[in-house]
Amino acid sequence: MDERPPQGGGRRRVNVYMIAGGLLLFPPYGVMGAVAYSRSRRLAGIDHLESQTQALKARDRSLAAMGIGAAILVILLIVAIFTLNDFAVARGYFDFEVIREALPSMTRAFLRLNVSLAIVSELIVIPWSIAIALARGSKSKAVAPIRLMVLMYGDLFRGIPALLTLLIVGYGIPRSGIPVLSKISPFWAMVIALTLVYGAYVSEVIRSGISSIPRGQLLAARAIGLTEYQAARYVVLPQAIRVVTPALLGWFVVLIKDTSLVSVLGLLDAVNIARIGVVNYASLTPLVAAALLFLIATVPLTRLTDMLLARTQARMQGQ
Template identity: 40%
Template sequence: MGENEGNREGGLIADLLGSDRRFTAGTPPRDATGWSITALFVALFVIFATWSTLNGIHAALATVGVGGVLPAIPLVLCGIAALILLWPAVQSWRQSQVAKSALAGGDLVATRVATASLREYAFSTFGYAAVVVIALFAAQFFIANELAVSRTFFQVPLIVSSLSLVIKAFWTNIYIFVIAEILVLVWGLIVAIARMLPGDAARPIRLISMIYTDMFRGLPAIINIYLIGFGIPLTGLPVLKDLQPESYAILALTLTYGAYVAEVYRSGIESIHWSQVAAARSLGLSYMQTMRYVVVPQAVRRIIPPLLNDFIGLQKDTALVNVIGSIDAFNQARIVASNHFNLSPVTTVALLFILITIPQTRLVDKLIERDQRRTRAGGN
């Protein structure tokens, strides 16, 4: 030890550190009692705000004839549940006391542990409180102006009575997007491959596929659907002029989303390291075989998340077909809505669209996870 210190003299390290450099990590932690006191105040404030909102909901329910004891039970339960917010706040306060006595006893390690735990509990309180506050704002919005918002968007009897009509019309949306998605998968790959063909001979092909992607990514889907849906029948072209509006919608959406998906494919293909191509080509595989067996299979695994994004976009854009008069869920709901002067059936459509996307996301997550377990190290 003494010898080493001697060696430091005049060296680069001594120069950098100086002679009086000591460990500083061993000091007591900063006092954090303030956090736990704040947590207690926040918890109490949010609990009172909750009770006041619940009271408002109870009064609002009474105005529409759902007053009385029975509907009050869930409200009271909610009020009791709000008290849970006190738990992390109180824990945080208790840890602050533990930290104080540990510091007085000279136990630095115990002080640090208690302070860290104090902060954790305090921040948990803030996190949960924030969520409750957001929920309270939403609740206030719904009961404002004597339940005006609720009545406009969530008129339960109308939702129930129009449900089967709307769901039946939703099959049109499903039909359109399933067919369009299958076509887009194939068409997008063709465009992407065309865009990436090597060599001088393929220059015109690359150019035309580039023009296509640029055009259809720039063209709003709704205009595309409108032009194809109303324009093609007017042209009088054989076969094409007699299609169903749904078929025009499928055609238009395939053209629009094919351009997006082609770019997704292309980014996936370009993300595969050139050494994979070198390895495949060096085994005598042709360019197309290399694409087919080595590059595209790896690229597809990488592009599944962005591909799902585009598919969800496509599914939502099936609601645009109402511009060419196809009776999809949105169009059907609008008809019901205008008959009853109430938007609740449209809310149903909104919920249907949300409902179908969530399982898709989860399914794709599962598929990716399964594939990684199979091919990556460390899995089973």
């Protein structure tokens, strides 16, 4: 027989509150938690190990009951919101006739502008960020002025909201009078703005990946005759990019969503088409349709990011 002091009063009160919450929110699981807690109390002075086991079961079942109950309440609340006032909210946000009419033009705008802008910007952001990361991480005194410049660049564009950068570049470049640049299209002005913003963030991600590679690998590459540039290109960077691929995908998801900011410049992307649809159809459904387009583009990438992150963590733990 294993006799130990029973649980403290504070923990006992917490258990009672949890069981009460479970019984209130989802009685089937709440009852199971209450039964397990009762067994735990009966065994407290007889079999400590079994008492603790029953206490853990009571806690887990009570938490499950509270979670299920809370989820049911949220679902009921959403249903109530959409069905009140003769389904006024449902008709305002989910008019399927409006979706059927507005979705084709919004999809074309989404693919032509939002997706294209995200892909082109990403193709420029990656090499730009690699160059920034290498310059920032270099220890050579010869590149000290460049290192200071890229440090200031990172602080500047991480500190300014992306929307302000898009407005400054989108309105400023055409009015600058600079040859060639002043005549570029709004699309490429937005590419420049997004590259400047995301280069500041992604370069830090790549720099962290470079820092995670053991320095011994760089020294070994130099020992076999590779230059510092060759060692970085063929040894360090491939491993660093593989390490930070999940983070890069995460930033690409954010980039896709931030292409909606170009709507403030009047470009006919999916968001602006949706805003026009709100006026034409006197319904908020086009905005919901635009949100669905972004979800279709970003959710699979988010799940892929999670999968790659789990695989990377498993590989690192295996080492």
